[in-house]
Amino acid sequence: MAQVQDGTDVTVSLQVNGRHEVHTVPARTLLVHHLRNTLGLTGTHVGCDTTQCGACTVELDGTAVKSCTVLAAQADGSSVRTIEAVSRGEDGRDGGLDHVQQAFWDQHGLQCGFCTPGMVMAVRQLLRDNPRPTEDEVRRGIDGNLCRCTGYQNIVAAALAAADAEAAM
């Protein structure tokens, strides 16, 4: 990593959903725009564009971040997982909905669905950090994500159901 480049373009080398992607883009390209516009991965949404709503949440080297507030250049040399790959196993094959996605489906954890990719990413992070959260811990754990539709109740239910499902494995 650590390439030093002068000029306003940078070459960004990423592992995205298991694929090696090398592209030269303006240094000011945000990771979210790189994913959506350069790579065509439009599952990651731009909601507020001001680091508030979490719709743009992706996993950067395994940790949830807001991709509207990371430069593609900063991510150079890293691996990124987006919502498109959540249902895929290590072998890259589609294994159907993951536990968190299934729980959103079962608990009616979405209405318009705009916040959902980011919510799924945030809940996955929450359960990695704390596999058996209380309702209060769920609410705190996803407070970087906003939803304008559901009133959160069913999203919280989905997170708790996903934790149950994982515990039952």
Add this chain to the structure above:
Amino acid sequence: MYPAEFAYVRPDGLDAVFTAVDEYADDAKVIAGGQSLLPLMKLRLATPAMLIDLAGAGELSGQHRTPSGVRLGAMTTYRELQHSPHTLGLLPGLGETVAVIADTQVRARGTIGGAVAHGDPTADLPAMLLALEAQVHIGSRRGHRRVALDGFITGVFSTGLADGEIVTALEIPLPPAGTGAAYEKVEQPASHLALAGVAAVLTVEAGTVRRARVAMTGVTTTPRRLTAVERALVGSTTSDVALSEAAALAVDGVVPLDDVHASPQYRLHLLEVATRQALQVAARRAGARWAA
């Protein structure tokens, strides 16, 4: 929103960072986690011609025991701290403070060096670091120096860093036995930013306060110590009455911020309430609480 155009470099190692910072001085900004800088750049409130990414300087990461305390690299993220039970066990109050900063995703990127160097008047961590008597390690091509955090943040978004200097680490001395700490934050519900945040670190011996460090954030142009409260506490008991009397001094001489989030009077009220609560919790944690 796109930031204005800029060039980007990620120098390999600290010496290369120093060279770059020196060379591009006026037009450049260093970027750590980017959780304050990138939002400002997207709003074009900051338009540096060059970004120097500190992420290639491994020397800025890591946590080490020193003879008197703990040294935390400037690039330590809030999230790393939250997952450092050893450090949090040595430094009371730190874990509780980091837990109320921003949200999970922002904490994964935001760094402690950025928290101190940004000079945000509402930043939480500097209040606790002031109460823990943290020192700021500063480096440049010309060498290294170390200053007390107290006095380092000089105003809204301004610090004592000279041209070419960056924050390399924060060093926090281990507090004496019998010390308890607490951070009490009243936040703006949408932004989570402090309307008033108070950090208290009290050393208590047989029901008497021996040492007190109390600092606030969110209320004035910079986080700063509440020295009148500290003076009143030393030698006093930890009764509710004594702690409340000391807390009442928090507002002495404070010229509060006045913005859409809170009027000056309301901020002063919150400051006193948060101070009282922080003192009570810190005293209880310090143990040996006297019944009044």
